[in-house]
Amino acid sequence: MSGIYLHIPFCETKCIYCDFYSVTGDTLREKFITSLLNEIKLSSDELKNKKFDTIFFGGGTPSLLTVSELSQIFNQLFKSLNISSDSEVTIECNPGTVSKQKLYDIKKLPVNRLSFGIQSFSDKELRFLTRIHNSQEAERSVIEAQEAGFSNINIDLISSLPGQTLNTWKYNLEKALSLNIQHISAYTLTYEKGTPLYKMKTTGRIRPESEETESMHYRFTSDFLTDSGFEHYEISNFALPGFRCRHNLKYWNSEEYVGFGPSASSYLNKTRFANVKSITKYIDKISKGEKAVDFMEFIDEKTSLNEYIFLRLRSSGLDFKRFRSKFGFDFRNKFNKPIEELTQKGYAKISENEFKLTISGYSLCDEITVKYFYQ
Ligand code: SF4
Incomplete structure (x- = not known):
């Protein structure tokens, strides 16, 4: 849905x-x-x-x-x-x-x-x-x-x-x-x-x-x-x-959404796009029967992986089974070093099923994602 x-x-x-x-x-x-x-x-x-x-x-x-x-x-x-x-x-x-x-x-x-x-x-x-x-x-x-x-x-x-x-x-x-x-x-x-x-x-x-x-x-x-x-x-x-x-x-779960109105973004069929950030241009385009989109980006596998990790870490954690079924490999195997370092520093917790940031990790979520997980 x-x-x-x-x-x-x-x-x-x-x-x-x-x-x-x-x-x-x-x-x-x-x-x-x-x-x-x-x-x-x-x-x-x-x-x-x-x-x-x-x-x-x-x-x-x-x-x-x-x-x-x-x-x-x-x-x-x-x-x-x-x-x-x-x-x-x-x-x-x-x-x-x-x-x-x-x-x-x-x-x-x-x-x-x-x-x-x-x-x-x-x-x-x-x-x-x-x-x-x-x-x-x-x-x-x-x-x-x-x-x-x-x-x-x-x-x-x-x-x-x-x-x-x-x-x-x-x-x-x-x-x-x-x-x-x-x-x-x-x-x-x-x-x-x-x-x-x-x-x-x-x-x-x-x-x-x-x-x-x-x-x-x-x-x-x-x-x-x-x-x-x-x-x-x-x-x-x-x-x-x-x-x-x-x-x-x-x-936060990288699911699909459609946006209407000026500046609204959408994510559909692995493509992210956004409407023009101007109400006059928006009205003008729609009145001509055109789309009001002025930005479009195809989300390739690498971007999708980076975004997924970032969004899961900033929300309620990354579930290993779901990750494997989405990307076809094991998160723990690929990122074993960052996982170890972050858990040792108290920025993250790992359980049998998931990897999750702690409160200290949440405060540094952007930096952590870029430093340890960006591909
Ligand atoms: S200008 Fe104020 S009321 Fe309007 S969207 Fe921004 S925060 Fe909300």
Whole structure:
């Protein structure tokens, strides 16, 4: 089964740290919806042999769409593609953009999972991140979603903001847990090139936290959430048993997915491709009946092996049997030296069936993969 990703490229304002593709203002909104519906329709022939069991609305801010716009998208998806009736269907919500009534209306759609971009429960931190919501709205939106009947909710949080202490970070985690949600994505603040935050760093207006502090926050998060019953199933992701994000698991398991909307990527038939990162070019191409793809790469055996190892190490570990059936050789034989070195250094654990990074290894996942496993 494959996944469907829809990129909704609108935001009320741009947050200083964000490098996802989105635009402010909604003058192109109507044309975008028409294009998105057409893109889905155009793909139906090509995707007729694929079956889908996850749908993920990301962005941007999908919760800016009206319920009627969301309904049109669902109608087109179900008309054009073969979608399983027990699909996981997630919408990313910005707490500043959803009223109680809207959450009730969204519940009537085929949506069964919400992902709230809360980032922090501290007003000071939210102002720093230039988010449009405050902590009260964040809390209220989760409670109202639960009242509307949602019982599979994720909260995104960001740690290691400049000046954030372990106590204030702990407060964020405690607040999230007090809301009885099922999933937490806890990211470390990153300074992406081209963002205002990156400029603030390079011009000395802010001083990022040290790697030691980031690592301390990271370890604390893992211990705190696993002690509270959450499974740490990917570097930044924690879920109560039975609530892992099925859509994101497709990325981490190297499974297929199709993306619609500007900048959306797809991985189908051993090929990765991405749509153009411009809403105007996207609308223009689709209106001419063309594909909006502007990047395409065939994933050969070597790339597939490298990616598979990287994705398995950054998530819940590499299963030896599955590895052998996918690549035709034994992982332990091929990588016996790195396995020995990494386990001795405490960066990884090996059992009869799998090889897995420890918390210390997770923090160095990129470096470890490149140094020890890249072919
Ligand atoms: S709301 Fe989300 S997608 Fe939009 S700018 Fe902020 S972080 Fe980026």
